[in-house]
Amino acid sequence: MKSGWTGKILRIDLSRRKSVVQDLDPKVAVEFLGGRGLAIKTLWDELPPGTDPLSPDNPLIFATGPLTGITMPSSGKMVIAAKSPLTGGYGDGNIGTKASIQLKKAGYDAIIVTGKADDHSMIAINDGNIEIEPAKDLWGLDTYKAQDELEARYGKNSGILVIGPAGENLVKISVVTSEKGRAGGRPGIGAVMGSKNLKALVITGSKEIPLDNPREVIRLGAEAFKDVKSKESYDFWIRQGTMATVEWANENSALPTHNFNEGVFDGFEKIGGNSMERIYKVSQKGCPNCNMPCGNITEIREGPYQGRRTEVDYENVAMNGSNLGIDDMNWVMTLNLYADEMGLDSISMGSTLAFATEAVERGLISKEEIGVNLEWGNGPAMLEMAKKIASRDGFGNVLSEGVAYAATRLGREANKFAIHVKGLETSAYDCHAYIGMALAYGTSPIGAHHKDAWFISIEVREGRSIASKERVEKLVWMQNVRGGFFESAVACRLPWIELGLDLEWYPKFLKAATGLDYTWDDLYTISNRIYSLIRAFWIREKGGWSRSMDYPPIRWFKDPLTKGPLAGTRLDRESYDKMLDWYYEIRGWHGNGIPKKGTLKNLGLEFVIPQLRKVVNLE
Ligand code: PTT
Numbered sequence: 001m002k003s004g005w006t007g008k009i010l011r012i013d014l015s016r017r018k019s020v021v022q023d024l025d026p027k028v029a030v031e032f033l034g035g036r037g038l039a040i041k042t043l044w045d046e047l048p049p050g051t052d053p054l055s056p057d058n059p060l061i062f063a064t065g066p067l068t069g070i071t072m073p074s075s076g077k078m079v080i081a082a083k084s085p086l087t088g089g090y091g092d093g094n095i096g097t098k099a100s101i102q103l104k105k106a107g108y109d110a111i112i113v114t115g116k117a118d119d120h121s122m123i124a125i126n127d128g129n130i131e132i133e134p135a136k137d138l139w140g141l142d143t144y145k146a147q148d149e150l151e152a153r154y155g156k157n158s159g160i161l162v163i164g165p166a167g168e169n170l171v172k173i174s175v176v177t178s179e180k181g182r183a184g185g186r187p188g189i190g191a192v193m194g195s196k197n198l199k200a201l202v203i204t205g206s207k208e209i210p211l212d213n214p215r216e217v218i219r220l221g222a223e224a225f226k227d228v229k230s231k232e233s234y235d236f237w238i239r240q241g242t243m244a245t246v247e248w249a250n251e252n253s254a255l256p257t258h259n260f261n262e263g264v265f266d267g268f269e270k271i272g273g274n275s276m277e278r279i280y281k282v283s284q285k286g287c288p289n290c291n292m293p294c295g296n297i298t299e300i301r302e303g304p305y306q307g308r309r310t311e312v313d314y315e316n317v318a319m320n321g322s323n324l325g326i327d328d329m330n331w332v333m334t335l336n337l338y339a340d341e342m343g344l345d346s347i348s349m350g351s352t353l354a355f356a357t358e359a360v361e362r363g364l365i366s367k368e369e370i371g372v373n374l375e376w377g378n379g380p381a382m383l384e385m386a387k388k389i390a391s392r393d394g395f396g397n398v399l400s401e402g403v404a405y406a407a408t409r410l411g412r413e414a415n416k417f418a419i420h421v422k423g424l425e426t427s428a429y430d431c432h433a434y435i436g437m438a439l440a441y442g443t444s445p446i447g448a449h450h451k452d453a454w455f456i457s458i459e460v461r462e463g464r465s466i467a468s469k470e471r472v473e474k475l476v477w478m479q480n481v482r483g484g485f486f487e488s489a490v491a492c493r494l495p496w497i498e499l500g501l502d503l504e505w506y507p508k509f510l511k512a513a514t515g516l517d518y519t520w521d522d523l524y525t526i527s528n529r530i531y532s533l534i535r536a537f538w539i540r541e542k543g544g545w546s547r548s549m550d551y552p553p554i555r556w557f558k559d560p561l562t563k564g565p566l567a568g569t570r571l572d573r574e575s576y577d578k579m580l581d582w583y584y585e586i587r588g589w590h591g592n593g594i595p596k597k598g599t600l601k602n603l604g605l606e607f608v609i610p611q612l613r614k615v616v617n618l619e
């Protein structure tokens with residue numbers, strides 16, 4: 001096995017209480033890198049088709065890549081993946097945590113957990129020593145208390161991954177958390193962990209990460225860390241991180257407001273990056289190996305959580321602020337902290353609350369029926385409803401399954417304002433005016449998330465709503481770099497995307513770590529392979545495919561913006577269809593979104609053909 005990877009995968013079967021260490025197939029490592037690539041290859045090979053995501057057979061995968069943990073800017077990330085209980089398709093998230101580095105130092109590239117413990121449990125890994133331990137006393141604790149307890153037991157340097165009560169209650173919008181303020185696995189990966197009776201993993205490692213040329217990694221690292229610090233926007237980034245996006249999104253009519261009805265919000269300044277910095281920010285936090293820390297630690301000044309601290313990012317604030325009509329930052333921070341403590345995905349929580357509020361407004365369900373005075377801007381009512389979601393109480397039980405399910409339950413016109421793609425709630429960019437970003441959501445491999453292509457940045461810079469093939473080529477390039485490369489080499493993409501760190505650093509780091517000469521063309525092919533394999537997985541699990549599964553929320557086509565400089569704007573269906581056609585063509589897929597046989601063969605994915613043939617026509 002090459003260096004860069006440890007060459008080992010730790011498999012833990014909770015039902016049999018057994019663990020085994022396997023070799024990582026070197027061909028898989030070279031062709032899929034790690035992280036998302038390794039996760040989708042594992043799911044394709046090992047998940048029995050049609051498996052219930054909350055059954056013991058769903059593998060829960062924690063995967064690093066060849067860049068994770070090395071001396072390189074922002075290398076402290078890992079991917080957490082499984083078949084999603086929220087969407088029924090491929091699901092993953094990316095989390096910055098000491099656990100990523102500890103995992104590699106313990107000697108593993110990934111952990112694959114299967115089965116179900118017969119009682120509440122946790123896993124403790126210390127190099128080769130693997131223990132499945134009782135966690136009765138941890139079950140029911142919020143993620144902050146559980147983190148504190150585990151740090152006290154295993155030390156502050158151990159890598160800790162933990163779920164909250166939402167994951168325990170199998171809430172389908174629950175995440176895995178770490179270190180009070182890091183969260184990953186939006187498509188319900190917290191519930192997958194809960195379904196295995198697994199409260200936490202604690203990882204400690206003492207080994208060196210094997211590297212082809214350790215001195216070169218250190219030399220490159222020293223230069224690259226310096227390069228990051230020298231960037232023009234470095235100082236501002238450190239002050240506000242992703243929070244500056246609130247003002248930017250409002251200026252560009254993209255700030256989700258009242259359940260993505262509008263793209264501008266009157267109270268945007270009160271919840272924006274400048275207010276956050278001036279009034280609420282108390283300190284700064286970052287992921288391991290990062291010298292551009294973007295965690296804004298803020299203090300709640302009023303309300304039930306007065307005096308408590310929470311880490312805020314753009315997505316959390318937009319989804320639980322403007323999207324709920326809340327302009328009081330204290331309530332936005334309160335909702336954010338509640339999501340973190342419960343292990344609820346803050347994006348989907350904001351989206352389901354907004355959906356419920358609109359359902360009440362439209363008379364599809366009454367306040368009396370749900371027992372909460374849900375209305376725009378009412379922070380206390382939103383918190384009350386969020387509590388019902390985390391505990392699956394009353395109407396909260398319906399919302400805990402996500403907006404797509406809730407819309408089906410409510411029936412009538414509810415689908416028109418359920419803001420999701422493939423069942424995953426849309427993250428915080430309103431796309432009435434951004435057809436490229438709408439396509440990014442439509443074709444994202446986990447459902448509506450911006451991770452794979454933050455295409456709106458290009459549309460704002462180079463012109464909105466241009467429906468050209470060249471634009472789609474750029475979008476596919478962006479997906480391949482972000483969703484293919486960064487998710488599989490596993491490193492934070494923000495040094496590149498936010499500060500402009502040159503992409504050419506990354507093949508150099510790969511060479512020094514693994515000894516392999518990857519060019520960007522090679523990495524692009526790997527990304528194409530990963531995208532087509534993820535698409536094949538979705539098709540297999542859904543039993544077919546149709547173009548409509550790659551459409552953005554209907555609202556953006558139907559209801560134009562009524563406020564702000566872009567009032568009157570909505571998406572044009574014909575242009576979207578044209579762009580989707582180009583998208584499929586560039587990816588080598590048929591006009592119905594199904595990969596062509598030739599594409600699968602060219603990418604070395606022949607092995608999917610027999611299974612896919614059972615459900616769709618590939619010719
Ligand atoms: C990510 C999604 C995001 S994207 C945010 S804020 W963002 C939300 N954060 C949540 C949170 O916090 N608490 C909570 N209970 N739920 C949350 N849900 C939302 O989850 C995150 C940073 C950020 S902040 C972003 S953009 C970048 N994302 C990266 C990525 O996806 N890949 C990558 N290679 N690098 C990235 N760097 C940045 O990391 P998901 P984190 Mg996250 C509190 O998990 O499922 O991927 O969804 O991981 O360690 O918290 O870092 O404006």
Ligand code: SF4
Nearest residue numbers: 074286287290294492
């Ligand atoms: Fe973590 Fe932010 Fe640094 Fe990325 S830039 S590694 S998200 S602290």
